[in-house]
Amino acid sequence: MRRQVVASPTGWLAPFRGRIPVPRPSPGQAPPHTTEPSLTPARRRIVRSGLSLTGAAFAAVFYCLSFTPSLLPRAWSLQGVVAGITAAMGYALGAALGALCRRGWRQPTARTVRIAWSILFAVVPLLVVIFLWLGTRWQRDLRIRLGMPPAEEHDVVRTVGVSLLTFGLLLLIARLLRLSTHGCAWLFRQFVPAPAAWCAGSVVVALLAYGAVDSLLITQMFSMADRSAAVVNSGTGDGVRVPQSPLRSGGPRSLVSWDSLGRQGRAFVAGVPTGEQLTAFAGRPALEPIRLYAGLSSAYTVEERADLVVREMDRTGAFDRAVVAIITPTGTGWVDSKVPRSLEYMYSGDTALVSMQYSYLPSFFAFLGDRSEVVDAADALIGAVRERWAAMPVGERPRLLLFGESLGTYGMEKTFGTPQSLVDGADGALLLGPTFANPAHRALTEGRAEGSPVWDPDYPGLAVEFADDAAELRTLTGTRPKVVYLQNATDPVVWWSWDLLWKQPEWLNGRRAPDVTPDMHWYPGITFWQISCDLVFSNKVPTGHGHVYKSETVDGWATIAPPPGWTTADSLRLRALLDD
Known part of the structure; x- marks a missing residue:
């Protein structure tokens, strides 16, 4: 029997199914009765369509996993955003897998779909x-472990509301992209075959979406951060006054202007402790510290x-x-006030502390943007000071x-x-919260x-000491040691890395640091996202x-x-004085 081919109509939302074969009647046989709906594929709703079955299942699982504990407790608003984004990630993965399965195997029957949805409606709310409930308990335990006050009981309601809003917004954006x-x-189907049209349409939308995210979101985010940081950099903090001592940059006879x-x-x-404060702590007359x-x-x-x-x-x-x-x-040029003060109190002001700004962006943006700035600044300042210091007679040099x-x-x-x-570079080095990209720390x-x-490594044969708790250094x-690393067991800056996406980290395998909750487990993708948050x-x-290290530097300086x-x-x- 010969078949006649009827082109299927196309529309803005219609799936492009090519042509529909229709049986051609044999001689003497009446043509079959056809109706318009049988020849025209129904327009598919995209923005207002129902949820994908597999997508909803994965979204529910990911949503629940987002409440599992991480290194640090979260505020209710942050937990809501995290849960919503995590559920959206699960929905995208589930919907993609469902689409692939439908193309590779038979379509499930309507009865099977109804049963699956019934199971989801029964299980998901309970889950x-x-x-x-578990998440609330885990967050409470984390706060107790870190010595923080418990969260409010009604925060869970606000968390759910924020998470649903976040998920709905991301789903809407995804469907608008699909509609595009x-x-x-x-449009492309008017000129090329359907497969090529779909491929071209997907590429165009992907490129436009990437361009929008890159230029409108990321570039604008960096630009706004740059402008904001520049404005902040030009200001002066409360209580900060021009120093009246010539022993400080910006003061009398200084080669560096206050405004610069x-x-x-x-x-x-300006944050130097007074002579009276230094003398009272030391019990003897103190010198006026130098800060440049x-x-x-x-x-x-x-x-x-x-x-x-x-x-x-x-x-x-x-x-x-x-x-x-x-x-x-750090990126903004910030120095924790307790770091220099601890050294000045220890040495009764017989110190000279120097530093130099390399950026006014926060460390996060400086790290993602251009890490060469901090490398160039550290290399220039350390090199210049060491050169001047090394030229002095050995017996007359200060401790560097x-x-x-x-x-x-x-x-x-x-550097x-x-x-x-690093061990040979100075008389001592104190490093707090190193990043995953640090070459010496990684080696x-x-x-x-x-x-x-891994959270408290021992490296024999080299004068290097690690501590996840500064109190360990006292014993x-x-x-x-000449080099001391302080790395809190719950510091995400230290433990964040790209391989968290696919690999269980060593700090969650075997014996754990005391601060890391035993309820925390690794999940592919989820743990990476949680540590990022x-x-x-x-x-x-x-x-x-x-x-947060602050007064822990006292134990670091006292060790090296x-x-x-x-x-x-x-x-x-x-x-106790610095923490007061």
Whole structure:
């Protein structure tokens, strides 16, 4: 029997199914009765269509997993956004797998679909309620573990509301993109076959979506962050005043103007403890500390800024002090006030602390944008100071110390390259919250002694010490280390890495750090997403947890460079003073 081919009509939302074969009657036989609906495929709703069965199932599973514990507790609003985005990720994966299965196997019967939906309607609400209850308990336990107050009981209701809103918004965006793909394919279908039209439509929408995200979202986000940071950088914090001492940059006879220091530089040079405070702690007369800083506007190039700092050191007699410390700041140029103050209290003001700004963007944006800036700044400043310091007679040199926190540790490590060079580079180095990209930290962790955990590795034969709790440093015996890493067990900056997407991390395998909850487990993709979200909350927890180190630096300095006669009791007394 010969078949006649009837072209199927096309529409803005119609699936492009090519041509529909219709039986042709034999001679003497009446033509079969056909109706328009049998020849025209129904228009498919896209934006207002129902949920995918497999997509809904995966969304429910991912939604429940989003409430499983991570390194840090979350505020209700953040947990709601995380749950909504996680459910959307699950829906996308489930819908894609369902579409592939329908193309590879037979379509499920209507009865099978009805039964599956009935099971989902019965199981999912119960499953969600269970995980909401478990999630609330897990969050409470995390807060207790970190010494934080418990969350409000009604926060779970607000969390659910935010999560549903987030999921609905992302689903709407996805369906609008799909609708755009159908429209582009319909246009291309006028000129090319259906498969090529669909391929071209998908590529066009993907490129347009990528361009929109890149130019309108990412570029604008960086641009807004840049403008905002520039405005903040030009301001001055509350209570920060122009120093009246010539021993500070921006003060009398300084080679660096006050206005060029930037917001964080002004806070750094103005935050010096008074002579009375230093004397009261030490019980003997104290010297006035030296603090020097160069901002982005202090000189045109990074080399000129480093040279300016060294000239400031010569002007103030910095190389005549007992200790010279080079501080590599975070992205904005910020230096935690408790870091320099701890060293100044320990040495009764007989110190010279120097630092230099390399960006006014937060570390997150500086890390993603251009890490070479921190490397260039650290290399220039450390190199310039060490060159001047190395030219002095050995018996007349001050003790040279290095400090870096977060992104600053990356710049310091890249300056020296290898762990041995870092050990040999100064009289002591203190690094807080190193990033996953740090080359020396990675080499030391991978080459640790067998049996030592990744969160507290032991590296024999090298004067390097790791501590996930600063209190551990007070009980060290034997040779004093020259390099100390402080890395809180719950610091997502330390433990975030790309391979969390597909690989269970070693810090969740075997013996865990005391701060890491035993209820936390690794799930492909989910754990990576959770640790990424922990970065948002990493600075909003008590000292010794997350990315908050503050007074822990006292134990770090006391380990690598204690002043004569310094005791553990002195460390405890100073920590209590700084935490007050």
